[in-house]
Each structure stands twice: as structure tokens, then as C-alpha cells.
Amino acid sequence: MKTRHIIFLALAGFLLLFYITVKKAVPRIEKNITTQACAVLASRGFADVYAHAKRLDLILTGKVKTQPQIALLDSLFQDFTGVRKIINQVLVVPDPIVIKKLPHLRLFYKPNTYAITFTHEIILKQLLKLLSTGKHLTIQIKGYTDKEGDEKYNLLLSEKRAQKVSDYLVAQGIPDDRISLQYFGEADSETGSASKKEQAKNRKVDVIIAEVK
DSSP: OHHHHHHHHHHHHHHHHHHHHHHHHHHHHHHHHHHHHHHHHHHTTOTTEEEEEETTEEEEEEEESSHHHHHHHHHHTTTOTTOSEEEEOOEEOOOOOOEEEOOOEEEEOOTTOOSOOHHHHHHHHHHHHHHTTOTTEEEEEEEOOOSSSOHHHHHHHHHHHHHHHHHHHHHTTOOGGGEEEEEOTTTTOSOOOOSHHHHHTTSEEEEEEEEEO
16 A cells, blocks of 8 residues: 555656656747747748747748638648647738829810710720730720700710710720729819810810729
8 A cells, every 4th residue: 555655656746747847848849849930931931921839839820912822831831840730820911903004095075976986996996905915904984075065964975975985995895894984074174264175175085094913
């Protein structure tokens, strides 16, 4: 009985010593895991991903630009020495879309008209050549009128002008999801002068081309 008691005390003492040793060693192991993981991330170019070990789990936080990069992170640390499991909390945050505005085109109209003229076609064919260079180009069409006549009529006329240009481009093969329309009637006129020459500048459609990167 006494012998069993001595063995039990010895075993308890050993387990306590083992527990204390492991408890002291864990912070050092976690520090080493964190240091090594950060070195791996830096060597692979993951500048916005951070690693730290906790209870022998490797926790990854931060952001990447694409979903495949998430899978790559998992594979990098799959067999990492001393790690019990990987907790991947990294978010996918794509780069914001940057829109670069290009020189825009302008079509002028006679009073109370909205049909596409021969002159308009020459200008729009130049636009079509540009649009054929890539799907990254989008078009914004803005219709305007002069200040002659009824305000409601002018708003409708500016819509018809913008719509006609859009219809022409779609008929030439440009997808309508690359085109947006706006119409302002006599509002936002370029000139407030009442002279016929100046008012002619307001009877227009602006075609604004934007490059989406």
C-alpha cells in the first residue's frame, strides 16, 4: 500500500513537472512558429497577410486580392512544423476599379431633330473603332437641347437624341450593358446666351468614353 502511494506521488510529480515544462515551452514554440510563418509570407509576397500562433494554432489574418491566394496560403502552411491546425481568417479584397476618362465626342443637332445624320455617323464610326480595341471601354451618352420651346418637350427631345445614339451603337454590335444614358433637356446648358449661334452649342449629345481597369 505504501509502495503504491509512493509510486502515485512520483507519477503525479512527474506529470506536474511535465506540465510546467510544456507550459514554459509553448510560448517559445509559438514565437518560433510566428517568426517562421511571417518569413514565409514575406518571401511569397503576402505583404497584407499577418500570422501569429496561439495554443499551437497558426492564425492568418489580413487581406489578399483573389480567391486562389487563399488556397495558396492554406497549402503553404499545410505541413508546417509544430502547428496543430491552420485558422485562415484572411479576406479577399479586390483592388478598387479605376476609371480613366478618355477624350469625349460631341454630336450637334439642328433644332427639334434627333436623327443620326451622315456627319454623326462619321464621328460614331471613329468611336466604334476605339470600342473594338477592348471590352474594358464603357460609354456614357448625355443628351441636351437649347432653351427654345417647352421645358418638358426639351427633356423628351434630349432623351430621344441620347437614345438614338445608343440604338446606333447597339445595332453596330456594342453590348447595351456597356452603355449608360442621361438626358438633361435644356438644363446644364453650356451657354446661357440667347443668340442662335450660342444656342446651337447646346443642341448636342456628348459621348463620354471611360476605361475601366
